[in-house]
Amino acid sequence: MFRLDGSHIMNEKGWAMSILNNQDVENKHITVNEKKDGRIAQAWDIIYVDEWKGDPKKGELNEDFGLYVERPFYIVSALPSHRYIDLINNKNLVIKTPNGRNTQVWWFDQKSKTIKTKLNNKSIDI
Amino acid sequence: MVLDVEGNKDEEARPVTVHGNNGGVNQKWNVIYLDKAGKDETTGLNEEFGFDINRPFYIRSRMPMKRVMQCHGAGWIHLNTYKAKRLDQQFWFDEKTKTIHSQQWKNYAVEKYSNGGHPYLRATATVNSRWW
Numbered sequence: 001m002f003r004l005d006g007s008h009i010m011n012e013k014g015w016a017m018s019i020l021n022n023q024d025v026e027n028k029h030i031t032v033n034e035k036k037d038g039r040i041a042q043a044w045d046i047i048y049v050d051e052w053k054g055d056p057k058k059g060e061l062n063e064d065f066g067l068y069v070e071r072p073f074y075i076v077s078a079l080p081s082h083r084y085i086d087l088i089n090n091k092n093l094v095i096k097t098p099n100g101r102n103t104q105v106w107w108f109d110q111k112s113k114t115i116k117t118k119l120n121n122k123s124i125d126i
Numbered sequence: 127m128v129l130d131v132e133g134n135k136d137e138e139a140r141p142v143t144v145h146g147n148n149g150g151v152n153q154k155w156n157v158i159y160l161d162k163a164g165k166d167e168t169t170g171l172n173e174e175f176g177f178d179i180n181r182p183f184y185i186r187s188r189m190p191m192k193r194v195m196q197c198h199g200a201g202w203i204h205l206n207t208y209k210a211k212r213l214d215q216q217f218w219f220d221e222k223t224k225t226i227h228s229q230q231w232k233n234y235a236v237e238k239y240s241n242g243g244h245p246y247l248r249a250t251a252t253v254n255s256r257w258w
Contacts, residue, residue, distance in 0.1 A: 001136075001224050002236065004176025007188065011238065012136070017185075017247065019205055024189035027198075028205040032238045033245030043188035048181050049216055055208070064192065113191055 007043040008036050018042045055110055067108035072118060074104055087117050093124070128153045166221050177219035182229050184208070184215060200231045203247045 002009050002017070009017040011032055020029040022041040036042060056062045058070040067073075075085040083095035087103040098104065105118035114123035130145035131152040147153060171178050185195040187205060196206040197214045208215065216229035217236070225235040227249075234249040 001175070002226055003174070009185070013242075015238075019187060019189065020246075024187065024191050024193065024205070026193070026204075026206055030195055030203045030205060030247040031245040032247055040188050045186045045188060046177065046183050047186055048178060048183045050181070052184060054210060064190075 004046060005036070007045065009044055010036065016042045017044065057110075062108065062110060062113075065108065065113060067115070069110045070107055072105050072107050074098070075106055087119055090120070090122075129155065168221070172219065172221060172224075175219065175224060177226070179219055179221045182216045182218045185217060197228045197230060197234070197249045200228070200234050200251075201248055203236065203249060 002011055004010075014035060015032045016034055016036045018031050018034050018039070019041040020031050022039060024041075034042070056069050059068060061068050077083045077085070077095050079095075081097070084098050084104045085093050085106070086096035086099070086101075088094055088096075096104070102118040106115050106124075107118060108114075109116050109123070112123060114125075116123050127144045128147045130143050130150075132141045132143050134150060134152040136152075145153070167179055169179055169181070177183070186208070187193050187195075189205075191207070193205045194208045194215050195203050195217070196212070198204055206215065213230040214228065217226050218229055218232075219225075220227050220235070223235065225237070227236070228234045231249060231251075234251050236247060236249055238244065239246045239248045
């Protein structure tokens with residue numbers, strides 16, 4: 001038996017449903033083998049089907065990420081010159097004066113939850 | 127001596143024995159007269175368990191990708207990307223057994239595998255509101 005305890009789903013032994021190895025990837029097993037702690041891998045939302053809004057569509061705000069879906073944007077530095085983030089050498093990010101190129105235009109991809117460049121639709125990564 | 131659920135285990139067909147009083151919850155009982163017994167609720171919130179009864183829901187992770195739990199072939203439960211109207215990603219709470227069931231395989235309940243001896247979660251038809 002499982003009980004909903006805030007954002008945790010607990011069994012009778014006080015163990016919480018969790019994602020195996022804390023990895024937010026496809027087909028990871030769900031486990032019940034750990035005490036409740038502060039890890040987000042143990043945090044769940046119960047969303048009733050009749051209240052599920054579905055993923056935001058193009059032009060709609062993704063509230064979790066704070067970005068509108070597939071709506072192109074610049075990323076502007078708050079430094080005094082307010083330069084834009086620009087993609088150089090097809091891989092590195094720098095700040096540059098606005099130049100109207102697609103290397104300075106970005107968009108949020110709902111499927112991958114990443115920010116992509118309009119130049120070639122590759123995602124920003126570390 | 128009092129009536130006692132053997133081994134303090136809340137599972138189907140567990141023997142009831144007579145034992146010295148130890149104050150345990152497995153020795154506590156409520157007598158409910160038929161003329162006072164209500165019918166099982168079929169809708170609304172079960173406040174003890176925190177789920178709405180018989181109302182399908184998703185179990186969505188708060189990890190960044192917001193994936194949901196999904197039953198795989200009426201077996202393991204995995205984390206997967208939400209897909210609209212997939213019943214194997216939907217669950218419901220059964221008031222009678224106090225268990226979470228799959229919406230795709232309605233008689234399959236969520237349990238800890240191997241009688242609670244294995245860490246993985248699965249959906250199975252054999253669960254009987256066991257204590258683990």
